[in-house]
Amino acid sequence: DETEEAHDEL
Amino acid sequence: MNIFRLAGDLSHLAAIIILLIKIWKTRSCAGISGRSQVLFAIVFITRYLDLFTNFISAYNTAMKVFFLGSSIGTVYLMYLKFKATYDHNHDTFRIEFLLLPTALLSLVLNHEFSVMEILWTFSIYLESVAILPQLFMVSKTGEAESITSHYLFALGSYRGLYILNWIYRYYFEGFYDIIAIVAGCVQTILYCDFFYLYITKVLKGKKLQLPA
Numbered sequence: 001d002e003t004e005e006a007h008d009e010l
Numbered sequence: 011m012n013i014f015r016l017a018g019d020l021s022h023l024a025a026i027i028i029l030l031i032k033i034w035k036t037r038s039c040a041g042i043s044g045r046s047q048v049l050f051a052i053v054f055i056t057r058y059l060d061l062f063t064n065f066i067s068a069y070n071t072a073m074k075v076f077f078l079g080s081s082i083g084t085v086y087l088m089y090l091k092f093k094a095t096y097d098h099n100h101d102t103f104r105i106e107f108l109l110l111p112t113a114l115l116s117l118v119l120n121h122e123f124s125v126m127e128i129l130w131t132f133s134i135y136l137e138s139v140a141i142l143p144q145l146f147m148v149s150k151t152g153e154a155e156s157i158t159s160h161y162l163f164a165l166g167s168y169r170g171l172y173i174l175n176w177i178y179r180y181y182f183e184g185f186y187d188i189i190a191i192v193a194g195c196v197q198t199i200l201y202c203d204f205f206y207l208y209i210t211k212v213l214k215g216k217k218l219q220l221p222a
Contacts, residue, residue, distance in 0.1 A: 006064045007057075007130055009172070009190065010019055010073050 011069075012178050018171030019073060025164035026080045032157045033087050038095035041158050043147045044088045045105050049140035051081040052109075057133035059126060100150050103143035112136045121189065134189055138197035141165065145204065154218045163208050166201030169194050 033039050058074040065071065088096050116132035144162070148154045154162070172194050179185045212218050 006060065006066060007187075008066050008070065009015065009175075009187075010022070010070070010077070 012175055012182075014171050014175035014178055018168045018175060021164050021171055022168035023073070023076070025161050025168065026077070026084075028157065028161045028164060029084060030080060030087075032155075032161065033084070033092060037092060039088045039092050040095050040097050041147070041151070041155050042088065042097075043101045043103070043144040044085070044096055044098065045101055045103055045143035046140055047081070047084045047088055049105060049108065049136060049143070051085050053133045053137045053140055054078045054081045056129040056136075059129060063126070097147075097151075100147050101143060102150075103146040105143060108136065108139045108142060112139065119189070121187075131189055134193045138193040139200070141197075141200060145200065148204075148218070149220060152220045152222070156212060156217065159208055159212045159218045162201070162204055163212075166198065166205060169197045170201075173198060 029042070033042070054074075054077045058078055061071065061074055061078075112135035113132055115135050116128050120128055120131040141162075148158075148162075173191075176186060176191050176194065207218055207220070
């Protein structure tokens, strides 16, 4: 589930 | 981390450093849109709140701290320290026309209806259009100093390189973030006209002047 992932880009 | 993302980040970093050097060395922010700089500061503040909740890497944290500090510093230089040189007569783009639609859109189109996620989404949407007051200012005055052109070129290249990064990540990691991709494409498209002028004029040693 992508919403659970942190945003790893700047 | 792939080469496109690293190149994109370095291009973004270069843009900010070029801008700070220009303001500091010339003791002037002439030709720079304070409104775009305020929007970029809002972009970084709303996006990097996760500095307090998530640790990704030392690189990630260091870059976020630098982007936050430099964007707030730029606003300080423009509106306080070198206020007298700020060309506000030509910086007239109404930023509420950017802030309100992007705020509304982030409430409707987001990955998750939570405060952090909505602020992140808002920052992505706002970033995609935050350069418009600056481009409007260049079109209004009809010209830009070379150093301002280099700044805009580096800033535009950053999101263009991120598109290559997203293509790479989609194929090799199966990862994609549709919000970032669509907004990033919009952001890059806004620079196309400028890229054309930069390549055909500035790189040939001429000043960036718009056709009358």
